[in-house]
Amino acid sequence: MNIIILNGNPDAGxxxxxxxxxxxxxELTGRGHQARAFTLREMNIRYCIGCWTCWIKTPGECVHRxxxxxxxxxxxxTDLLIxxxxxxxxxxSGLLKRANERLIPLIHPYSEISQGECHHxxxxxxxxxxxxxxxxxxxxxxxxxxxxxxxxxxEAVNFRSSLRATFLADRPVNEVCNEIDAL
Amino acid sequence: MRLMLYNGSPRGKGSNTTILLKHFIDxxxxxxxxxxxxxxxxxxxxxAAAAAKWREADAVIIAFPLYADSMPAxxxxxxxxxxxxxxxxxxxxxGGRVAPEKNPPLGFIVQSGFPEAIxxxxxxxxxxxxxxxxxxxxxxxxxRGGVEGIQVMPPYLNRRLFMAFSCLxxxxxxxxxxxxxxxxKLAGRDRMTAFKQGMFRxxxxxxxxxxxxxxxxxxxxxxxxxxxxxxxx
Numbered sequence: 001m002n003i004i005i006l007n008g009n010p011d012a013g014x015x016x017x018x019x020x021x022x023x024x025x026x027e028l029t030g031r032g033h034q035a036r037a038f039t040l041r042e043m044n045i046r047y048c049i050g051c052w053t054c055w056i057k058t059p060g061e062c063v064h065r066x067x068x069x070x071x072x073x074x075x076x077x078t079d080l081l082i083x084x085x086x087x088x089x090x091x092x093s094g095l096l097k098r099a100n101e102r103l104i105p106l107i108h109p110y111s112e113i114s115q116g117e118c119h120h121x122x123x124x125x126x127x128x129x130x131x132x133x134x135x136x137x138x139x140x141x142x143x144x145x146x147x148x149x150x151x152x153x154x155e156a157v158n159f160r161s162s163l164r165a166t167f168l169a170d171r172p173v174n175e176v177c178n179e180i181d182a183l
Numbered sequence: 184m185r186l187m188l189y190n191g192s193p194r195g196k197g198s199n200t201t202i203l204l205k206h207f208i209d210x211x212x213x214x215x216x217x218x219x220x221x222x223x224x225x226x227x228x229x230x231a232a233a234a235a236k237w238r239e240a241d242a243v244i245i246a247f248p249l250y251a252d253s254m255p256a257x258x259x260x261x262x263x264x265x266x267x268x269x270x271x272x273x274x275x276x277x278g279g280r281v282a283p284e285k286n287p288p289l290g291f292i293v294q295s296g297f298p299e300a301i302x303x304x305x306x307x308x309x310x311x312x313x314x315x316x317x318x319x320x321x322x323x324x325x326x327r328g329g330v331e332g333i334q335v336m337p338p339y340l341n342r343r344l345f346m347a348f349s350c351l352x353x354x355x356x357x358x359x360x361x362x363x364x365x366x367x368k369l370a371g372r373d374r375m376t377a378f379k380q381g382m383f384r385x386x387x388x389x390x391x392x393x394x395x396x397x398x399x400x401x402x403x404x405x406x407x408x409x410x411x412x413x414x415x416x
Contacts, residue, residue: 019195028219038314044319047193047225047227047255047256047257048250048256049193049194049225050192050198050248051194051249051400052192053261054401055396056396056399056400056403056405057403057405058297058405058408058410059268059405059408059410059411060412060413060414061411061413068413070376072413072414073414073416075414075415076415076416077416083342088263089259089262089263089265089266089313089314089316090309090312090391091253091259091262091309092253092259093259093263094256094259094260094263095256095263096259097250097251097253097254097255097256097259098256098260100251100256101250101251101255101256101321103251104251104386106230106414108409108410109379109396110387110392110393110396111387111392111393112384112387113380113383113384113387115298116374116380117297117301117375118297118298118299118375118376118383121330123412124412124414134206143286144312147305147308147309148309150305150308151252151253151305151306152252154252154305155251155252155253158251158252160374
């Protein structure tokens with residue numbers, strides 16, 4: 001399987017999270033998967049400014065010239081896209097969110113009814129499944145994990161995909177990779 | 184009452200959030216002595232200065248458009264700045280945590296382009312918890328869908344929407360609360376009724392639902408390329 005991890009750890013001092021992601025990658029590769037991570041804090045990623053150039057001027061292409069095109073290319077070619085982030089103030093880091101909302105050029109402005117709700121139509125025939133890797137912080141509780149997971153279950157629908165799994169970064173790497181294998 | 188108002192729209196001054204807030208402020212300042220301090224959060228460099236001000240207010244409102252099912256990244260970054268300024272939470276005797284400080288009451292306005300409120304209900308859960316995390320009383324979250332497009336709509340179609348925001352502001356300016364019935368009316372139903380879904384399907388089948396986008400794409404000479412897939416592997 002092809003797996004892309006977006007590592008949204010904003011803090012280079014949080015070494016445990018980066019180490020965890022590195023171990024996951026190593027284990028997945030050892031199991032024969034094509035796995036790769038983007039360390040977002042080391043990349044030039046601009047904020048979505050809601051200009052909709054990607055929908056109404058250059059369909060499918062963002063107005064910003066930064067490091068995101070490499071992410072677009074990787075995301076559209078992968079089977080599983082994992083958003084990975086320490087929980088900061090009870091949610092994904094702003095850094096992860098910044099890359100996340102820049103994925104909007106990958107879908108289409110037109111609406112459709114899906115699961116009884118209004119959603120945007122797909123631009124591409126196939127999208128990767130979504131997964132989450134979350135690291136609890138000092139002030140994190142189960143509610144935070146649930147709230148974040150619920151939001152990303154919604155986000156997966158809007159990404160014309162589904163949330164396949166949520167992993168906490170305190171779980172053994174082996175166990176997590178077993179579950180990824182089973183997806 | 185001193186209101187600290189944070190506009191979390193990445194579009195900033197020209198945004199739909201700005202338009203809705205204008206009407207809220209009109210209502211709020213109808214009460215003598217009420218003042219508003221207004222900050223745009225899309226200026227990320229200003230976050231530290233903006234965060235330094237929030238404790239001085241009598242009430243705080245953060246308003247933003249729904250971005251990928253939650254708050255825009257500029258708003259999340261600002262929340263992290265607010266969080267970094269907190270004192271460490273103390274543990275209580277029972278092992279629970281209490282917010283170490285008492286901060287002004289905190290409310291939110293979430294607007295989205297989707298017609299139904301359901302899309303914003305999930306971030307609402309987060310916002311309610313966030314208020315507690317910051318040591319603030321949670322005022323509530325005003326939710327409004329179908330906001331994209333208000334800038335191209337004829338004024339009479341927006342009149343009731345703007346009046347509702349003005350009413351909310353006026354009520355808030357006196358009570359420091361969001362008027363519950365106006366709030367419920369603004370949010371509308373969480374999901375479309377079967378009838379409305381049918382109508383919407385009809386609009387989609389006839390292409391009318393896409394006409395707003397089509398006219399924008401045609402204006403930019405992009406209509407023929409609307410199904411482009413530049414990242415198709």
